[in-house]
Amino acid sequence: MIMLAALVVLIDQTSKAWAVSALSDGERITVIPPLIGLRLLYNPGAAFSIGAGATWVFTLAAAAAVAAILYAGRRLRSPVWTAALGGLLGGAASHLLDRLSRPPGFGQGHVVDFIDYGGLFVGNVADIALTGSCAVLMLLSLRSVPLGDVADKGHA
Template identity: 65%
Template sequence: MAWLARGSSRLYGLMVLSAVVVLVADQVTKFWAVAALSGGERLAVIPPLIHFRLLYNAGAAFSTGTGVTWVFTLAAAAAVIGVLYIARRLASAGWAFGLGALLGGAVSHLGDRLFREPGFARGHVVDFIDYGPFVGNVADIALFCACVAMMVLSLRGVPLAGAPREESA
């Protein structure tokens, strides 16, 4: 775990904890949606704004790219690896939470792509929160919030990473 010692282990742990919360919340709600909702049924939550409706998304946002699900699998895997690498030298709690939400959403979508039907690396993401023209899930909300948080942190000049420390002999 020498790679972890290069940055703040407390902030890295905060990021991982945030990711686990997003991952668990997303997967639990997807499990509920698959068990409780049947195809096409709309359950009013806050009419007319929000309904629950079960869909399986083979593509990306707005169901684009449904024929190249494997590309989204690779992109999610690259995002997970990238976040874990970049976060080694976290310098703020804001970035830890933002990257944690990004990591949790990416890991959850990667899990769907790898292990859901129709098969390995071609799986469909479970979407069930219907916002009118859009249908998503908890991971999508976390990814959106992560992007907003990272834009705000960047605009405010909050550094992502601390200066690298010299390795001791």
């Protein structure tokens, strides 16, 4: 779980560093017309810039998510749960890193977004990891796949 999370953070932060250095703020570069483009944005809020005035709330939520995933990860025995929580941990940790280290300041940093999905929204690699991991977690929950050993099912 930790290794996958570290890989997600590494890829996300590296791609964001590239985007900041290579893209002009707001300029859209078409990659796969009309579906995918590149456009650098700094997002103070959540998805679709919701809650842009409450950045500190998202900082606390990301920190709580990281702590909760690390706590839950202690009981992991299922490879698919391990992968799903690893992706979720990596995405949350990378967003937390942005919130703590980017302007305008500690705990209020804006997340770097640069993957433009046909003008509908702009995201990043961490968002892909978070969305994919959430989808897998929903399927695992719907199928009642246990987090730990079958004998541990009553405590999952």
